[in-house]
Amino acid sequence: MAATAPAPVLDRPTAAQPPRTKTYRVDGISRRRMAGRTITGALIGLAFLTPYLIMLVGSLKTRAEILSVPPAYFPQDGLQFGNYATMWDTPETPLPFNLGSTIIIAVSATLLVLLVATPAAYYTARFRFPGRMVFLFLVIITQMLQPAVLTAGLFRQMLWLDLNNTWLAMILINAAFNLSFALWIMHSFFAAIPKEIDEAAQIDGAGRLRVLFTINLPLVWPGIVTAVIFTFVSAWNEFAASLVIMSTAENQPLSVALTKFIGQYSTSWQYVFGISIVAIVPVIILFAVIEKRLIGGLTAGAVK
Structure with a gap:
Protein backbone atom coordinates (compact mmCIF):
# COMPACT_ATOMS: atom_id res chain seq x y z
CA MET A 1 0.00 0.00 0.00
CA ALA A 2 1.37 3.30 -1.04
CA ALA A 3 2.37 5.56 1.80
CA THR A 4 0.42 8.70 2.02
CA ALA A 5 2.19 12.02 2.42
CA PRO A 6 1.79 13.53 5.84
CA ALA A 7 -0.61 16.43 6.05
CA PRO A 8 1.07 19.81 6.27
CA VAL A 9 1.26 21.19 9.75
CA LEU A 10 -0.45 24.55 9.95
CA ASP A 11 1.00 27.18 12.20
CA ARG A 12 -1.16 27.82 15.18
CA PRO A 13 -2.41 31.38 15.33
CA THR A 14 -0.69 33.32 17.99
CA ALA A 15 -2.50 35.80 20.15
CA ALA A 16 -2.13 39.28 18.75
CA GLN A 17 -0.25 41.65 21.00
CA PRO A 18 -2.37 44.69 21.82
CA PRO A 19 -0.81 47.90 20.51
CA ARG A 20 0.55 50.37 22.96
CA THR A 21 -1.92 53.08 23.68
CA LYS A 22 -1.66 56.30 25.56
CA THR A 23 -3.51 56.78 28.76
CA TYR A 24 -6.39 59.14 28.09
CA ARG A 25 -8.68 61.03 30.34
CA VAL A 26 -12.41 61.06 29.79
CA ASP A 27 -12.20 64.11 27.54
CA GLY A 28 -9.62 62.45 25.26
CA ILE A 29 -6.59 64.49 26.33
CA SER A 30 -3.47 62.54 27.26
CA ARG A 31 -2.22 62.84 30.80
CA ARG A 32 1.15 64.13 29.65
CA ARG A 33 -0.47 66.90 27.64
CA MET A 34 -2.79 67.67 30.53
CA ALA A 35 0.19 67.96 32.88
CA GLY A 36 1.95 70.27 30.43
CA ARG A 37 -1.08 72.51 30.19
CA THR A 38 -1.43 72.59 33.96
CA ILE A 39 2.20 73.59 34.45
CA THR A 40 1.94 76.24 31.73
CA GLY A 41 -1.25 77.65 33.24
CA ALA A 42 0.34 77.73 36.70
CA LEU A 43 3.36 79.64 35.38
CA ILE A 44 1.16 82.16 33.58
CA GLY A 45 -0.98 82.58 36.68
CA LEU A 46 2.12 83.08 38.81
CA ALA A 47 3.39 85.75 36.40
CA PHE A 48 0.11 87.70 36.79
CA LEU A 49 0.04 87.22 40.57
CA THR A 50 3.67 88.26 41.14
CA PRO A 51 2.96 92.05 41.38
CA TYR A 52 0.24 91.42 43.95
CA LEU A 53 2.50 89.11 45.93
CA ILE A 54 5.20 91.79 45.94
CA MET A 55 2.68 94.34 47.23
CA LEU A 56 1.48 91.92 49.90
CA VAL A 57 5.01 91.19 51.11
CA GLY A 58 5.94 94.88 50.93
CA SER A 59 2.95 95.84 53.08
CA LEU A 60 4.32 93.57 55.81
CA LYS A 61 7.77 95.18 55.86
CA THR A 62 9.14 98.24 57.57
CA ARG A 63 9.98 101.27 55.46
CA ALA A 64 13.69 100.68 56.10
CA GLU A 65 13.47 97.13 54.77
CA ILE A 66 11.70 98.29 51.63
CA LEU A 67 14.42 100.89 50.93
CA SER A 68 17.35 98.70 51.93
CA VAL A 69 20.18 98.03 49.47
CA PRO A 70 20.55 95.22 48.57
CA PRO A 71 16.81 94.67 48.85
CA ALA A 72 15.33 92.30 51.39
CA TYR A 73 12.86 90.13 49.55
CA PHE A 74 11.21 88.92 52.76
CA PRO A 75 10.64 90.73 56.07
CA GLN A 76 13.72 90.46 58.26
CA ASP A 77 12.20 91.92 61.45
CA GLY A 78 9.04 89.85 61.41
CA LEU A 79 5.72 90.41 59.67
CA GLN A 80 4.54 93.96 60.30
CA PHE A 81 0.80 93.39 60.52
CA GLY A 82 0.64 96.63 62.46
CA ASN A 83 0.98 98.51 59.16
CA TYR A 84 -2.63 97.63 58.35
CA ALA A 85 -3.75 99.07 61.69
CA THR A 86 -1.69 102.26 61.72
CA MET A 87 -2.41 103.26 58.11
CA TRP A 88 -6.04 104.00 59.05
Missing part, protein backbone atom coordinates in the same frame (compact mmCIF):
# COMPACT_ATOMS: atom_id res chain seq x y z
CA ASP A 89 -4.91 106.64 61.56
CA THR A 90 -2.22 108.38 59.51
CA PRO A 91 -2.42 112.18 59.39
CA GLU A 92 -2.11 112.25 55.60
CA THR A 93 -5.69 111.23 54.88
CA PRO A 94 -8.80 109.78 56.61
CA LEU A 95 -8.78 106.33 54.98
CA PRO A 96 -12.07 105.03 56.50
CA PHE A 97 -13.95 107.92 54.87
CA ASN A 98 -12.06 107.42 51.62
CA LEU A 99 -12.99 103.74 51.49
CA GLY A 100 -16.64 104.52 52.18
CA SER A 101 -16.63 107.22 49.51
CA THR A 102 -15.15 104.81 46.96
CA ILE A 103 -17.74 102.12 47.70
CA ILE A 104 -20.67 104.54 47.46
CA ILE A 105 -19.48 106.06 44.18
CA ALA A 106 -18.61 102.74 42.49
CA VAL A 107 -21.77 100.88 43.54
CA SER A 108 -24.10 103.78 42.74
CA ALA A 109 -22.51 104.41 39.34
CA THR A 110 -22.79 100.70 38.48
CA LEU A 111 -26.47 100.54 39.44
CA LEU A 112 -27.20 103.72 37.46
CA VAL A 113 -25.49 102.31 34.37
CA LEU A 114 -27.51 99.08 34.58
CA LEU A 115 -30.74 101.00 35.12
CA VAL A 116 -30.20 103.04 31.95
CA ALA A 117 -28.28 100.61 29.71
CA THR A 118 -30.58 97.58 30.12
CA PRO A 119 -33.81 99.02 28.60
CA ALA A 120 -31.81 101.05 26.07
CA ALA A 121 -29.91 97.96 24.85
CA TYR A 122 -33.13 95.92 24.67
CA TYR A 123 -34.93 98.61 22.67
CA THR A 124 -32.10 99.16 20.18
CA ALA A 125 -31.76 95.39 19.67
CA ARG A 126 -35.48 94.65 19.19
CA PHE A 127 -36.81 97.69 17.33
CA ARG A 128 -35.77 99.34 14.08
CA PHE A 129 -36.23 103.12 14.27
CA PRO A 130 -34.93 105.98 12.10
CA GLY A 131 -31.37 106.91 13.00
CA ARG A 132 -30.77 103.70 14.96
CA MET A 133 -27.31 103.00 13.56
CA VAL A 134 -26.34 106.67 13.85
CA PHE A 135 -27.39 106.59 17.50
CA LEU A 136 -25.33 103.47 18.18
CA PHE A 137 -22.37 104.99 16.35
CA LEU A 138 -22.53 108.16 18.44
CA VAL A 139 -22.78 106.06 21.59
CA ILE A 140 -19.61 104.15 20.82
CA ILE A 141 -17.78 107.39 19.89
CA THR A 142 -18.26 108.64 23.45
CA GLN A 143 -16.07 105.71 24.57
CA MET A 144 -13.15 107.54 22.97
CA LEU A 145 -13.50 110.36 25.51
CA GLN A 146 -11.97 109.94 28.96
CA PRO A 147 -12.36 112.01 32.14
CA ALA A 148 -8.65 112.85 32.07
CA VAL A 149 -9.06 115.05 28.95
CA LEU A 150 -12.31 116.64 30.09
CA THR A 151 -11.50 117.51 33.69
CA ALA A 152 -11.60 121.29 33.17
CA GLY A 153 -14.99 121.16 31.46
CA LEU A 154 -16.36 118.72 34.02
CA PHE A 155 -15.19 120.95 36.85
CA ARG A 156 -16.95 124.01 35.41
CA GLN A 157 -20.09 122.00 34.69
CA MET A 158 -20.28 120.69 38.26
CA LEU A 159 -19.76 124.20 39.58
CA TRP A 160 -22.67 125.41 37.44
CA LEU A 161 -24.84 122.55 38.74
CA ASP A 162 -23.67 123.22 42.32
CA LEU A 163 -22.47 119.61 42.57
CA ASN A 164 -18.77 120.24 43.01
CA ASN A 165 -17.14 118.15 45.77
CA THR A 166 -20.15 115.82 46.08
CA TRP A 167 -20.62 112.10 45.61
CA LEU A 168 -23.43 112.74 43.14
CA ALA A 169 -21.03 114.50 40.79
CA MET A 170 -18.68 111.53 40.66
CA ILE A 171 -21.57 109.06 40.36
CA LEU A 172 -22.90 110.91 37.31
CA ILE A 173 -19.45 111.26 35.73
CA ASN A 174 -18.53 107.59 36.19
CA ALA A 175 -21.93 106.44 34.94
CA ALA A 176 -21.73 108.68 31.88
CA PHE A 177 -18.28 107.46 30.83
CA ASN A 178 -19.15 103.77 31.27
CA LEU A 179 -22.66 103.83 29.84
CA SER A 180 -21.61 103.48 26.21
CA PHE A 181 -19.58 100.30 26.77
CA ALA A 182 -22.33 98.70 28.84
CA LEU A 183 -24.94 99.61 26.22
CA TRP A 184 -22.95 98.07 23.37
CA ILE A 185 -22.14 94.90 25.28
CA MET A 186 -25.73 94.30 26.33
CA HIS A 187 -27.04 95.28 22.89
CA SER A 188 -25.01 92.48 21.27
CA PHE A 189 -26.39 89.93 23.76
CA PHE A 190 -30.00 91.06 23.27
CA ALA A 191 -29.57 90.97 19.48
CA ALA A 192 -28.35 87.34 19.68
CA ILE A 193 -31.61 86.17 21.28
CA PRO A 194 -34.13 84.95 18.66
CA LYS A 195 -37.20 87.14 18.40
CA GLU A 196 -39.35 84.00 18.35
CA ILE A 197 -38.77 83.66 22.10
CA ASP A 198 -40.32 87.09 22.69
CA GLU A 199 -43.18 86.34 20.31
CA ALA A 200 -43.95 83.05 22.05
CA ALA A 201 -44.05 84.78 25.43
CA GLN A 202 -46.32 87.53 24.09
CA ILE A 203 -48.69 84.94 22.64
CA ASP A 204 -48.95 83.49 26.15
CA GLY A 205 -49.98 86.92 27.41
CA ALA A 206 -46.70 88.37 28.67
CA GLY A 207 -46.20 92.10 28.26
CA ARG A 208 -43.02 93.85 27.12
CA LEU A 209 -41.71 94.42 30.64
CA ARG A 210 -42.34 90.82 31.63
CA VAL A 211 -40.65 89.58 28.47
CA LEU A 212 -37.66 91.77 29.25
CA PHE A 213 -37.25 90.86 32.91
CA THR A 214 -38.33 87.20 33.00
CA ILE A 215 -37.31 85.95 29.54
CA ASN A 216 -34.47 88.10 28.19
CA LEU A 217 -32.52 89.12 31.27
CA PRO A 218 -31.65 85.54 32.32
CA LEU A 219 -30.40 84.89 28.80
CA VAL A 220 -28.20 88.00 28.68
CA TRP A 221 -26.81 87.46 32.17
CA PRO A 222 -23.21 87.04 30.87
CA GLY A 223 -23.50 90.46 29.22
CA ILE A 224 -24.85 91.98 32.43
CA VAL A 225 -21.94 90.45 34.35
CA THR A 226 -19.47 91.94 31.87
CA ALA A 227 -21.08 95.37 32.14
CA VAL A 228 -21.13 95.22 35.94
CA ILE A 229 -17.49 94.19 36.22
CA PHE A 230 -16.26 96.76 33.70
CA THR A 231 -18.29 99.62 35.21
CA PHE A 232 -17.47 98.80 38.82
CA VAL A 233 -13.73 98.40 38.23
CA SER A 234 -13.59 101.55 36.11
CA ALA A 235 -15.46 103.61 38.73
CA TRP A 236 -13.40 102.07 41.53
CA ASN A 237 -10.12 103.05 39.88
CA GLU A 238 -11.15 106.46 38.51
CA PHE A 239 -8.59 109.12 39.40
CA ALA A 240 -8.39 112.21 37.17
CA ALA A 241 -11.90 113.60 37.65
CA SER A 242 -11.89 112.76 41.36
CA LEU A 243 -8.62 114.61 41.85
CA VAL A 244 -10.09 117.82 40.39
CA ILE A 245 -13.70 117.71 41.58
CA MET A 246 -13.36 116.15 45.06
CA SER A 247 -11.49 118.78 47.08
CA THR A 248 -12.38 117.62 50.58
CA ALA A 249 -10.13 114.90 52.00
CA GLU A 250 -13.07 112.96 53.48
CA ASN A 251 -14.91 112.80 50.12
CA GLN A 252 -11.97 111.70 48.02
CA PRO A 253 -11.83 108.06 46.87
CA LEU A 254 -8.96 105.69 47.62
CA SER A 255 -7.33 106.32 44.25
CA VAL A 256 -6.76 109.96 45.23
CA ALA A 257 -6.06 109.27 48.91
CA LEU A 258 -3.27 106.88 47.91
CA THR A 259 -1.25 109.75 46.44
CA LYS A 260 -1.13 111.49 49.84
CA PHE A 261 1.43 108.90 50.99
CA ILE A 262 3.78 109.74 48.10
CA GLY A 263 5.74 112.88 48.92
CA GLN A 264 8.45 114.84 47.17
CA TYR A 265 11.20 113.66 49.50
CA SER A 266 9.67 110.72 51.33
CA THR A 267 7.18 107.97 50.53
CA SER A 268 5.50 105.63 53.00
CA TRP A 269 5.73 102.58 50.78
CA GLN A 270 4.45 100.18 53.43
CA TYR A 271 1.18 102.14 53.56
CA VAL A 272 1.02 102.48 49.77
CA PHE A 273 1.24 98.69 49.43
CA GLY A 274 -1.23 98.14 52.27
CA ILE A 275 -3.86 100.48 50.80
CA SER A 276 -3.40 98.88 47.38
CA ILE A 277 -4.10 95.43 48.86
CA VAL A 278 -7.19 96.76 50.66
CA ALA A 279 -8.41 98.35 47.43
CA ILE A 280 -8.14 95.02 45.58
CA VAL A 281 -10.28 93.07 48.07
CA PRO A 282 -13.75 94.46 47.04
CA VAL A 283 -13.02 93.72 43.38
CA ILE A 284 -12.07 90.13 44.23
CA ILE A 285 -15.27 89.76 46.26
CA LEU A 286 -17.31 91.05 43.31
CA PHE A 287 -15.74 88.49 40.97
CA ALA A 288 -16.34 85.69 43.47
CA VAL A 289 -20.02 86.60 43.92
CA ILE A 290 -20.83 87.11 40.23
CA GLU A 291 -18.85 84.13 38.91
CA LYS A 292 -21.23 81.70 40.62
CA ARG A 293 -24.17 83.10 38.66
CA LEU A 294 -22.42 83.44 35.30
CA ILE A 295 -22.78 79.86 34.03
CA GLY A 296 -26.35 79.46 35.33
CA GLY A 297 -27.48 82.45 33.33
CA LEU A 298 -26.41 80.99 29.99
CA THR A 299 -29.53 78.82 29.62
CA ALA A 300 -31.88 79.97 32.36
CA GLY A 301 -35.16 81.43 31.12
CA ALA A 302 -35.11 79.78 27.71
CA VAL A 303 -37.53 77.03 28.72
CA LYS A 304 -41.06 77.93 29.58
